[in-house]
Amino acid sequence: MSLQHPVEKIVTRYWPHKDxxxxxxxxxxxxxxxxxxxxxxxxxxxIDAVKKSNLRGRGGAGFPTGLKWSFLPKDNPKPKxxxxxxxxxxxxxxxxxxxxENDPHSLLEGIGxxxxxxxxxxxxxxxxxxxxxxxxxxxxxxxxxxxxGIFGKKLLGKDFELNVYQVRGAGxxxxxEETALLESLEGKKGWPRLKPPFPAVVxxxxxxxxxxxxxxxxxxxxxxxxxPEWFANLGSGKSGGNRLVTLSGAVNRPGTFEVGMxxxxxxxxxxxxxxxxxxxxxxxxGVIPGGSSAPVxxxxxxxxxxxxxxxxxxxxxxxxxGVIVMDDMCCMVRxxxxxxxxxxxxxxxxxxxxxxxxxxxxxxxxxxEEGRGTREDLETLQHVATSMAPYPPIGLGNTICALGDxxxxxxxGFMKFKREFEQHIEEKRCPFGERPWGAxxxxx
Amino acid sequence: xxxxxAAMTADDTARLEQGIAKLLERYPKDRKSAxxxxxxxxxxxxxxxxxxxxxxxxxxxxxxxxERAHEVATFYIMYFTEKPGRYVIDVCxxxxxxxxxxxxxxxxxxAKLGTVAGTNGDKFYLRETxxxxxxxxxxxxxxxxxxxxxxxxxxxxxxxxxxx
Numbered sequence: 001m002s003l004q005h006p007v008e009k010i011v012t013r014y015w016p017h018k019d020x021x022x023x024x025x026x027x028x029x030x031x032x033x034x035x036x037x038x039x040x041x042x043x044x045x046x047i048d049a050v051k052k053s054n055l056r057g058r059g060g061a062g063f064p065t066g067l068k069w070s071f072l073p074k075d076n077p078k079p080k081x082x083x084x085x086x087x088x089x090x091x092x093x094x095x096x097x098x099x100x101e102n103d104p105h106s107l108l109e110g111i112g113x114x115x116x117x118x119x120x121x122x123x124x125x126x127x128x129x130x131x132x133x134x135x136x137x138x139x140x141x142x143x144x145x146x147x148x149g150i151f152g153k154k155l156l157g158k159d160f161e162l163n164v165y166q167v168r169g170a171g172x173x174x175x176x177e178e179t180a181l182l183e184s185l186e187g188k189k190g191w192p193r194l195k196p197p198f199p200a201v202v203x204x205x206x207x208x209x210x211x212x213x214x215x216x217x218x219x220x221x222x223x224x225x226x227x228p229e230w231f232a233n234l235g236s237g238k239s240g241g242n243r244l245v246t247l248s249g250a251v252n253r254p255g256t257f258e259v260g261m262x263x264x265x266x267x268x269x270x271x272x273x274x275x276x277x278x279x280x281x282x283x284x285x286g287v288i289p290g291g292s293s294a295p296v297x298x299x300x301x302x303x304x305x306x307x308x309x310x311x312x313x314x315x316x317x318x319x320x321x322g323v324i325v326m327d328d329m330c331c332m333v334r335x336x337x338x339x340x341x342x343x344x345x346x347x348x349x350x351x352x353x354x355x356x357x358x359x360x361x362x363x364x365x366x367x368x369e370e371g372r373g374t375r376e377d378l379e380t381l382q383h384v385a386t387s388m389a390p391y392p393p394i395g396l397g398n399t400i401c402a403l404g405d406x407x408x409x410x411x412x413g414f415m416k417f418k419r420e421f422e423q424h425i426e427e428k429r430c431p432f433g434e435r436p437w438g439a440x441x442x443x444x
Numbered sequence: 445x446x447x448x449x450a451a452m453t454a455d456d457t458a459r460l461e462q463g464i465a466k467l468l469e470r471y472p473k474d475r476k477s478a479x480x481x482x483x484x485x486x487x488x489x490x491x492x493x494x495x496x497x498x499x500x501x502x503x504x505x506x507x508x509x510x511e512r513a514h515e516v517a518t519f520y521i522m523y524f525t526e527k528p529g530r531y532v533i534d535v536c537x538x539x540x541x542x543x544x545x546x547x548x549x550x551x552x553x554x555a556k557l558g559t560v561a562g563t564n565g566d567k568f569y570l571r572e573t574x575x576x577x578x579x580x581x582x583x584x585x586x587x588x589x590x591x592x593x594x595x596x597x598x599x600x601x602x603x604x605x606x607x608x
Binding site: 088089090091092093094096097128129130131132133163165167168169170171172173184185186187188189190205246247248249250254255256288292322324325326330334335338339342345346437438440441442443444 | 470472475477478479480481482484485506508512515516519520521522523534537538539540542543544545546547548549551552573574575576577578579580581582583586589590591596597
């Protein structure tokens with residue numbers, strides 16, 4: 001299968017160069033020229049350009065970046081902060097770590113541009129604790145940038161102090177939620193905060209704060225090199241640029257890929273330059289399109305483009321770009337159990353519907369998977385999910401943060417395959433027996 | 445013996461104090477407790493786990509209460525409030541890894557190491573863990589935070605063989 005719209009790479013364009021993760025290599029390909037250019041412009045002009053580019057947050061919500069930036073109060077005398085969310089941990093998502101490993105200076109240059117535009121003199125990069133290697137590469141890049149006079153008392157020679165620090169987490173999925181991330185940065189357990197106030201008004205240390213994803217900020221140098229109009233046109237609808245997606249599960253060639261906003265899910269799975277399809281004789285049963293909290297799609301829904309708004313009519317979401325493929329020999333009950341069990345483990349315990357609901361749903365799913373389930377269990381499962389977050393549409397959750405929604409949405413979505421759940425109940429066993437994981441499920 | 449390992453020596457305390465002083469340069473002067481996560485990581489690097497006296501020391505240095513330090517120490521799974529086995533092996537069994545054989549891999553490792561996931565032993569502490577961002581390079585695991593991906597039986601054998 002060939003692509004209908006060829007993709008001009010931006011984020012991954014220099015990854016094949018092994019020295020791209022060094023300052024020398026980065027500079028040899030035009031690195032830090034966009035920061036120099038930006039420092040000659042008014043901050044307001046940069047925010048306008050980002051708005052015009054239709055750049056949207058790559059962390060999961062797809063919120064327009066320029067609009068988010070414009071929420072920073074102008075008359076607040078407190079210091080402003082930029083926080084980079086590198087706590088990548090939504091199951092199915094493995095993209096930010098490759099930016100840190102392959103092109104960390106693109107993030108650092110983006111941070112320089114963003115901090116100048118926002119008037120922020122301190123940036124914290126919050127990386128998940130498990131990122132030993134990516135964090136080491138990033139630390140080296142930060143040290144290089146300081147040694148080269150890019151960061152510090154002056155920003156690339158301009159009289160604007162900027163300090164950039166990496167802070168490592170310690171193993172908690174919830175800290176990828178932006179207010180939990182701020183709590184963690186403040187040295188506390190990661191309990192999300194009620195919103196409003198939003199971080200742009202009351203964020204880190206009670207000060208105005210912008211939290212952006214790694215990929216979002218790493219995109220800025222290329223965006224300014226090519227221009228905001230070019231970037232907007234490259235995308236589709238209200239989604240500018242390209243996206244990084246992670247393709248996992250039952251495909252011949254899993255991996256992390258840069259796709260266009262017009263690239264379809266079907267192209268991602270089958271195209272030669274991407275997933276290269278499924279093994280002979282196997283067909284797609286379901287695809288989770290945006291990390292494990294995004295409601296699953298059926299094989300009939302793969303014509304959808306990877307653009308942020310395209311998933312809304314399907315009552316799913318582009319999320320964090322984690323595309324998980326399940327083939328026709330894969331058990332959907334077992335798959336959902338794995339997903340919900342994760343949210344049960346990672347619930348921070350603050351809100352009752354999530355703290356009690358996720359483990360409850362996990363227990364019911366295990367019961368059904370093992371052939372001990374009843375029709376009442378299936379009803380209870382849906383009832384619990386609805387109590388946590390009614391559906392559709394997405395976004396009606398009853399908890400402080402979206403982790404509660406995540407497990408509930410997964411359950412709601414998998415009800416597209418309700419027949420398979422009923423089959424488990426009727427046959428009092430898993431119809432897939434000892435091999436529930438499909439084409440690539442055996443450990444060899 | 446155990447008490448001896450759990451005690452903070454003068455050298456341990458000095459290292460902790462020096463390290464924390466450096467960490468505090470990153471935060472506003474009235475926000476010392478913000479350094480809690482990196483400070484606990486530092487303590488764990490020094491002692492191998494979060495010994496109670498060390499956690500108390502961290503709290504004092506960050507001008508907060510031992511309860512606040514303990515709360516953080518017990519919230520995050522990468523901190524050990526009890527001494528872990530020499531090799532902490534975190535295996536991802538989430539959906540993307542499970543679709544590439546992670547359940548079988550965990551069983552294989554349990555049999556090979558003679559342990560059950562979730563049990564802390566002297567030598568091995570094998571755990572199922574949260575998604576490790578290796579979904580396109582699954583299955584994966586971390587051994588004392590070193591990341592291994594695209595795992596096969598042969599690769600797992602080779603990795604475990606090196607753990608003496």
